[in-house]
Amino acid sequence: MDRKVKDVLLNWDKSVPEEMMEEYKVEYKFDGVTPQPFDARFTTWNQMRLCWQNFADYQRCIKLKGKTYEPCKWFSNRYLSFCPAKKRNKLHFLVEEDAFASGKRPPPMLLEGDDGHDEH
Amino acid sequence: MSQWGGTYYSMNFSMAASLSKFLYECIMTINCFVLTTVVCGLVMALSSGRVVGHCRKYLKNELLEAIWTIVPAFLIYLIASMSFYVLYMNGEHKEPTLFHSVITGHQWYWTYQYAMIDEMGKFFGFEHDSYALLNDVPSTSDDDTVLSKGDTYLLDVDAPFVIPQGMPGELLVTSDDVIHSWSVPALGITVDAVPGRLNRSPILASTVGVAYGHCRELCGVNHFMMPICVEIVTPATYLKFMKLEEIEE
Numbered sequence: 032m033d034r035k036v037k038d039v040l041l042n043w044d045k046s047v048p049e050e051m052m053e054e055y056k057v058e059y060k061f062d063g064v065t066p067q068p069f070d071a072r073f074t075t076w077n078q079m080r081l082c083w084q085n086f087a088d089y090q091r092c093i094k095l096k097g098k099t100y101e102p103c104k105w106f107s108n109r110y111l112s113f114c115p116a117k118k119r120n121k122l123h124f125l126v127e128e129d130a131f132a133s134g135k136r137p138p139p140m141l142l143e144g145d146d147g148h149d150e151h
Numbered sequence: 152m153s154q155w156g157g158t159y160y161s162m163n164f165s166m167a168a169s170l171s172k173f174l175y176e177c178i179m180t181i182n183c184f185v186l187t188t189v190v191c192g193l194v195m196a197l198s199s200g201r202v203v204g205h206c207r208k209y210l211k212n213e214l215l216e217a218i219w220t221i222v223p224a225f226l227i228y229l230i231a232s233m234s235f236y237v238l239y240m241n242g243e244h245k246e247p248t249l250f251h252s253v254i255t256g257h258q259w260y261w262t263y264q265y266a267m268i269d270e271m272g273k274f275f276g277f278e279h280d281s282y283a284l285l286n287d288v289p290s291t292s293d294d295d296t297v298l299s300k301g302d303t304y305l306l307d308v309d310a311p312f313v314i315p316q317g318m319p320g321e322l323l324v325t326s327d328d329v330i331h332s333w334s335v336p337a338l339g340i341t342v343d344a345v346p347g348r349l350n351r352s353p354i355l356a357s358t359v360g361v362a363y364g365h366c367r368e369l370c371g372v373n374h375f376m377m378p379i380c381v382e383i384v385t386p387a388t389y390l391k392f393m394k395l396e397e398i399e400e
Contacts, residue, residue, distance in 0.1 A: 062270070062386075063269055063270050063390050064249045064250070064267060064268065064269060064270065064318070064390070065268040065269065065270060065272060066246070066247035066248065066249055067247055067248050067249070067251070067268065068247040069243065069247065069248075076350050076351050076352075077348045077349060077350065077351075078323055078349040078350075078351045079325075079347070079348060079349040081349075082349060104272060104274075107274070108268050108272075108274045111266060111274055111276055112251040112266035112268075112274075112276070113251060113253070113266075113323060113349070114253070115253050115255050115264065115323075115325050115349065116253075116255070116262070116264060116278060117255070117327055
């Protein structure tokens, strides 16, 4: 169970069938610009949480796959678009000081033998 | 834009502003009708008081009571339906957003942060401050907040905020010190800038032009001198502007 979840999460881009990806492609086009869809996780007027979440996701992504992995750019673009400069500098400072707790390690479910309950 | 000696609202640059103006005009018409009716009725009732028996017409008059219950209820229903229409038309865009801008309020200037992703997925972003043009003579050698001919005092800024026309976007407004409020009536937008919050507002400018606004929340002694100047340009110009700034960095 644990390994299965890990495989799916690490290779999500390969596990989705191509026909399905085609179906969910955004049809709205504007020359020279990539549209950014509405994030339904953050429906409130306050978007500070979206900024933090995408930054944390970016840190986790580069921790797992490395900075050269193309899909990580999605998160970085997203947090660069949304975070005010002051907040962004603060988050970068935390990462530099090795004090950004959420980006330090991948989510617990991805760590082998971390959770004793699933082993038996 | 607003003009000298103008007594009415400034020109609309977005659907939101047009709808707000439409709502204002409709409600004002109904208000005028109500005011006239009530004043006429009152004057009639008061002036005919000396005639014996006249006021008996108003007592236990079921038809009159039915009318003054049904007509105001209908008017309230009319106002509510128009308000809800405008409220929901000014909500989210149907299309996904094409650009994001983070606006940060400071004592006493605005910082504009631009973000856009091009067709290749490359991120373009930069930021600049926007100060009011206050001085007639430059105070230092590199002072660029000097009024030149044609600039409006306390409305024009050294670096205006640039948005594209016809592209749905999103404004994210926050503050670094005290509460400010980013307001441009011509675009139909007023968003409070609260420290620690990132308030979102959809924006879609319909025409090209220059719109002005002011800080709408009392934020200190120099509250009057942090104006907002928005330059609405064509999408092609906006794309050039975004990429030009990136190359300069």
